[in-house]
Amino acid sequence: MNTKEYISSGIIESYILGHASPEEAGILECVMKNNAEVKEAFEEAQKTLEHLATAQAVTPPSELRSKIWNKIQQEQNVEEVSPTLSTNIPEIKDHRETTERVNIQKNTNWKPYAIAASLLFLISVGGNVFMMNTQSSDKKEMALLAADKKAQAQAMERMNLKIDMFSNPDMQMVMLKGVEKHTEAKAMVFWDKKTKEVYLNAEKLPKAPEGMQYQLWAIEDGKPVNAGMYTEDKDSRIALASIPQAQAFAITLEKEGGSAIPTMENMFVMGEI
Amino acid sequence: MGICFILLHLDRKINTIKTTYSEEELIVLLKEKNENGFHYLYDHYSGALYGIILRIVQSKEYTEEIIQDVFVKIWNSIHQYDASKGRFYTWMINIARNTAIDYLKSKAFQNELKNQSLPDFVYNTAELSTTNNSSDYIGFNNVLEGLETDKQELIDLAYYQGYTQHEISEKLKIPLGTVKTKMRNALMKLKDLLKDYQ
Numbered sequence: 001m002n003t004k005e006y007i008s009s010g011i012i013e014s015y016i017l018g019h020a021s022p023e024e025a026g027i028l029e030c031v032m033k034n035n036a037e038v039k040e041a042f043e044e045a046q047k048t049l050e051h052l053a054t055a056q057a058v059t060p061p062s063e064l065r066s067k068i069w070n071k072i073q074q075e076q077n078v079e080e081v082s083p084t085l086s087t088n089i090p091e092i093k094d095h096r097e098t099t100e101r102v103n104i105q106k107n108t109n110w111k112p113y114a115i116a117a118s119l120l121f122l123i124s125v126g127g128n129v130f131m132m133n134t135q136s137s138d139k140k141e142m143a144l145l146a147a148d149k150k151a152q153a154q155a156m157e158r159m160n161l162k163i164d165m166f167s168n169p170d171m172q173m174v175m176l177k178g179v180e181k182h183t184e185a186k187a188m189v190f191w192d193k194k195t196k197e198v199y200l201n202a203e204k205l206p207k208a209p210e211g212m213q214y215q216l217w218a219i220e221d222g223k224p225v226n227a228g229m230y231t232e233d234k235d236s237r238i239a240l241a242s243i244p245q246a247q248a249f250a251i252t253l254e255k256e257g258g259s260a261i262p263t264m265e266n267m268f269v270m271g272e273i
Numbered sequence: 274m275g276i277c278f279i280l281l282h283l284d285r286k287i288n289t290i291k292t293t294y295s296e297e298e299l300i301v302l303l304k305e306k307n308e309n310g311f312h313y314l315y316d317h318y319s320g321a322l323y324g325i326i327l328r329i330v331q332s333k334e335y336t337e338e339i340i341q342d343v344f345v346k347i348w349n350s351i352h353q354y355d356a357s358k359g360r361f362y363t364w365m366i367n368i369a370r371n372t373a374i375d376y377l378k379s380k381a382f383q384n385e386l387k388n389q390s391l392p393d394f395v396y397n398t399a400e401l402s403t404t405n406n407s408s409d410y411i412g413f414n415n416v417l418e419g420l421e422t423d424k425q426e427l428i429d430l431a432y433y434q435g436y437t438q439h440e441i442s443e444k445l446k447i448p449l450g451t452v453k454t455k456m457r458n459a460l461m462k463l464k465d466l467l468k469d470y471q
Binding site for chain 2 (some may be wrong): 008009010011012013014016018019029033042044045046047048049051052053054055056057058059061062064065067068069071072075076119159166
């Protein structure tokens, strides 16, 4: 897909209308930073809808201005009261007083306090359960410690490999962050600017299900290009592909062996360069 | 930035109500919670935002309620505005659209509509505008009428009725990709059309 095709696909309009998926939005935002033509089309499309709004303006009733200004000031007063609340939670008397003040101001904003109270309760219950569990699990822990030691030795080995990567001055690192559905996920692409080879550190991604495999994509002018299949064996060690040019990288979960085009809804992480 | 800020500050000291601000200056004023900023915002954008909300909820009464929320939201979340993700005016338009569409979709609103016995509100704006609320439409400047019917419908569904592209694809029985390209074509036509309005 070239720039013209990308623009005429209607992705820009989707984005402005709030219809683009987080993945599509991420790609567009990244492409815009690197492609003046796409950026220009984005500006134009926004202006069109702004002109529409201006052309179809309707004069509001004259008393609305003061109504809104009063409401803004009222909300601001409430906001100034709120912070004192959170710091005063342990002092019950104070708390009640503040609540009353808030009520007087017709604030229906009780939800944060209810949530805070529920959280405190949960933390206290969680604490108790944790204390009980720790006693019974001492023995298990001993066994785990032994296993841990072995794992640590392996981790150390991998760490050393990573340090080699980090210390290579030709190596560009690109942090890939979790998209909306997988906010916890992250990965790191190492891109050797000399050899153009890309390495992937993806230990932080959830284990791929049976028959599935993570596939790395390089985004070049909005177009995803296959950048190789990931296996744990290759992690931070073996190059996945050689990529001459890209503005971003992304990882999707695909059937074993990979796909020709990324399955957008299975995107886990993405990061721009 | 720092210098601009000081200059702006001095400027305001000398001349308390300036008649024109650039978008950037306005944003600075709003971030400072400056009352002049509010008035400038209201003077320049209330009509457009009011028009959008009115077109979405099709009732002056609700529009007056919603636009208050919209201004409060702009005022309170001005720090969240990110210029790299779009223009300021567009950001405000989207706050107005989203607030109005949420309102429209909220159950309370739907129930109230039932009580007013308005049939199938969301799907049938044409019918609505000729019935109960027709008085709202006096002087209503409908630029979209200059477009072909299918383009009008598309913009109306996506922009004023909050249909997702999937929903439009299902409703109009056209593939999703086509919805996207058609939407672009509709906006390109609209752009030409709007040239006459400027």
